[in-house]
Amino acid sequence: MRLSVDLHSHSGHAGGVGAIRLEDIAKAMQRKGIDVFGTGDCLHAEWRNHLREVLSEEEPGLFSLSICRGKACLAPTVRFALQTEIIVTAAVPGRKGRNSVHLVILFPSFASAEEAFQKLEAWGVKLGLGRPFLKCKDPGEVGDRLESILDIDENVEAVPAHVMTPQGIYGCLPHLDSMEEFFGRATARLHAVETGLSADPILLGMIPELDRFTLVSNSDCHSGASHRLGREFTTLEVSEKSFAGIIRAIRNRAVVRTAEFNPAEGRYFLTGHRGDKKGHDGVACCFSPDFTPGDRKCPICGKKLTVGVLERTLELSRVQGGGRKLETLSAAQGYIHTVPLSEICAYNLGVSNPASKKAMAQYELILDAFGAEIKFWEQSAGEVEKTLADVLPEEHLENILEVKRGNFTFEPLGFDGSYGKLVIGRTSDWFSTNCPSGLTAAL
Numbered sequence: 001m002r003l004s005v006d007l008h009s010h011s012g013h014a015g016g017v018g019a020i021r022l023e024d025i026a027k028a029m030q031r032k033g034i035d036v037f038g039t040g041d042c043l044h045a046e047w048r049n050h051l052r053e054v055l056s057e058e059e060p061g062l063f064s065l066s067i068c069r070g071k072a073c074l075a076p077t078v079r080f081a082l083q084t085e086i087i088v089t090a091a092v093p094g095r096k097g098r099n100s101v102h103l104v105i106l107f108p109s110f111a112s113a114e115e116a117f118q119k120l121e122a123w124g125v126k127l128g129l130g131r132p133f134l135k136c137k138d139p140g141e142v143g144d145r146l147e148s149i150l151d152i153d154e155n156v157e158a159v160p161a162h163v164m165t166p167q168g169i170y171g172c173l174p175h176l177d178s179m180e181e182f183f184g185r186a187t188a189r190l191h192a193v194e195t196g197l198s199a200d201p202i203l204l205g206m207i208p209e210l211d212r213f214t215l216v217s218n219s220d221c222h223s224g225a226s227h228r229l230g231r232e233f234t235t236l237e238v239s240e241k242s243f244a245g246i247i248r249a250i251r252n253r254a255v256v257r258t259a260e261f262n263p264a265e266g267r268y269f270l271t272g273h274r275g276d277k278k279g280h281d282g283v284a285c286c287f288s289p290d291f292t293p294g295d296r297k298c299p300i301c302g303k304k305l306t307v308g309v310l311e312r313t314l315e316l317s318r319v320q321g322g323g324r325k326l327e328t329l330s331a332a333q334g335y336i337h338t339v340p341l342s343e344i345c346a347y348n349l350g351v352s353n354p355a356s357k358k359a360m361a362q363y364e365l366i367l368d369a370f371g372a373e374i375k376f377w378e379q380s381a382g383e384v385e386k387t388l389a390d391v392l393p394e395e396h397l398e399n400i401l402e403v404k405r406g407n408f409t410f411e412p413l414g415f416d417g418s419y420g421k422l423v424i425g426r427t428s429d430w431f432s433t434n435c436p437s438g439l440t441a442a443l
Contacts, residue, residue: 002256004033004374005246006233007083008104008161008194008218009040011047013130022054024224026065026078031367032230033374036062036246038083038106038218041130042113043120052110055080061108061155061243081243082107085161085220086120088146090136092181095174099182102131102161102168104194104218105149108243112153119148143184150189155247158189162196162220163204164309165268169193170207171312177319178209191251192216195258197232198266198309198414201331206317206324214250215333217258226363227340227354230373234258257334259377263309264413265339265420270433271308272415273298283437286415289314291434299436306416310430338377339403339422341366347422348396365391366400381405399424 006029012020020040029037039055041047056066062079084107089100107113117127123145125132136142150156160179162168169179180187192214195204201215217232235256236249249255263269272286279301287293289311296305317324342354345362353359369387370376376384381404388397402408402424409428410420412435 001238001241002235003035003238003241003246003249004233004235005036005081006034006219006221006230007036007038007081007106007159007216008085008220009038009083009229010085010220010222011039011041011044011130013041013044013047020224022051022065022080025229028224028226028229029078031226031372032233033372034078034230034233036079036081037230038104039080041084042082042107043084043086043117043127043132044130045117045127047130048110048113048117051080051082059240059242062241079241081246082110082113084113085131086134087131087167088134088136088142088182090138090142090182092139092174092176095176095181097174099172099174099176100167101172101182103146104159104161106157106159106243106247108153108155108247112156115152116149116156119145119152139180139182139184142182143186146183146186147189150186155244157191157247157250158186159216159250160190160193162198163193164199164312165196166306168196170316171268171307171309175307175312175315177316194218194220195232195260196220196266196309197261198263198268199313200260200263200337201258201333201335202326202329203263203309203313205329205332206313206326208317208320208322208324211332214253214255215258215335216250216255217260217335225355226342226360231338231340232259232261233374253333255333257336259338259374260335262337262339262408262410262420264410264428264430265422266309266414267417267419268306268309268414269420269430270413270415271296271305271311272435273300273303273305274416274418277301277303277416279303284416284418285436285438286412286433287311287435288431288433290431308415336377337406339408341373341376343422344400344403344424345396347424348392348399362392362396 055063058064160169165171216234219231221228237254238245270286275282275284342363346354346359408424414420
């Protein structure tokens with residue numbers, strides 16, 4: 001049996017997140033084709049109590065909405081799994097300052113989540129935030145506390161989140177060369193890492209340490225918008241429809257495929273500084289790895305640049321050895337690149353917001369033709385053309401087909417927290433960007 005899962009999200013109790021209703025999520029997930037969705041923030045007492053009220057266990061560890069309001073009734077097959085993200089901080093010997101690393105934790109039951117809550121409370125963690133901060137003195141304490149959480153239940157699973165970004169294990173400052181530097185002895189009990197929006201299985205294949213890990217992809221959505229929910233997901237081959245079945249599939253690397261952002265669209269792909277940084281006066285800069293200033297200082301403001309995922313991946317590959325070359329590497333597991341379909345619709349219609357009424361109207365037309373967005377991405381360009389020939393204007397259909405064929409890029413590519421801007425009809429070279437001061441205030 002195959003299940004498509006998106007196991008990293010947030011509630012309105014996490015910073016930088018708008019109001020989120022599970023009823024809306026359930027409907028959107030059915031339209032996306034996602035079978036199981038992470039609840040987000042299940043260690044937050046108020047949100048956890050809400051989850052207890054509105055969710056009913058349908059299969060072991062998987063929950064459906066027990067109440068139904070309006071159109072959410074149209075999503076009876078969607079399941080939820082209890083999930084949170086925590087931020088772990090520690091001082092790593094030999095490194096200046098403290099590292100801060102995001103970690104997704106999955107729980108098989110409300111009882112196990114409650115026990116984890118009690119442990120964090122005993123460690124003095126402030127639990128009023130959706131994403132609690134677990135402050136540790138060193139990697140030894142990180143390992144001890146993480147193992148204590150994993151010992152709650154054999155099916156509790158911890159997954160380092162968006163590993164290459166500035167909030168991930170490999171992208172955080174000061175830079176670390178291995179997982180064990182931070183997670184200590186608990187590293188041996190980690191089975192998977194999350195690719196994040198700015199990386200994919202090919203890029204992560206450059207890092208030898210990750211050879212033993214399952215690569216999973218999740219949306220890490222901070223809103224209920226169609227271009228955020230389910231924008232990345234993982235399709236697993238499971239032995240049974242249950243939480244334990246999902247965890248076994250992750251641990252046994254039973255991944256059919258991940259659906260990935262094109263890394264160049266991700267917010268941290270290239271090295272650079274946005275134009276709204278202090279001292280920039282609206283002018284941004286960004287660099288491919290070969291063009292980054294040697295001291296990694298911004299040519300505009302003089303501060304340290306935000307190092308991009310592409311550059312950091314190549315650096316880690318050199319540090320860990322192995323002599324791998326990106327241009328000859330093949331992925332260790334299946335994956336597809338996607339662009340949020342509502343984003344393509346917005347491009348078609350000349351609107352900037354993929355969640356606008358105009359973009360969503362076209363998006364819904366396409367979904368009506370395919371049944372779910374996942375099915376759209378599973379089809380070849382030829383099959384898509386046949387299905388949509390009488391649905392969309394010729395020019396709009398051609399844009400969609402160009403994306404399916406891979407004839408698109410982003411200008412500029414994503415950097416320093418800014419998403420790449422979609423351009424259809426041409427491609428670009430990841431390694432050719434050298435823009436020390438030529439990007440405008442919008443970036």
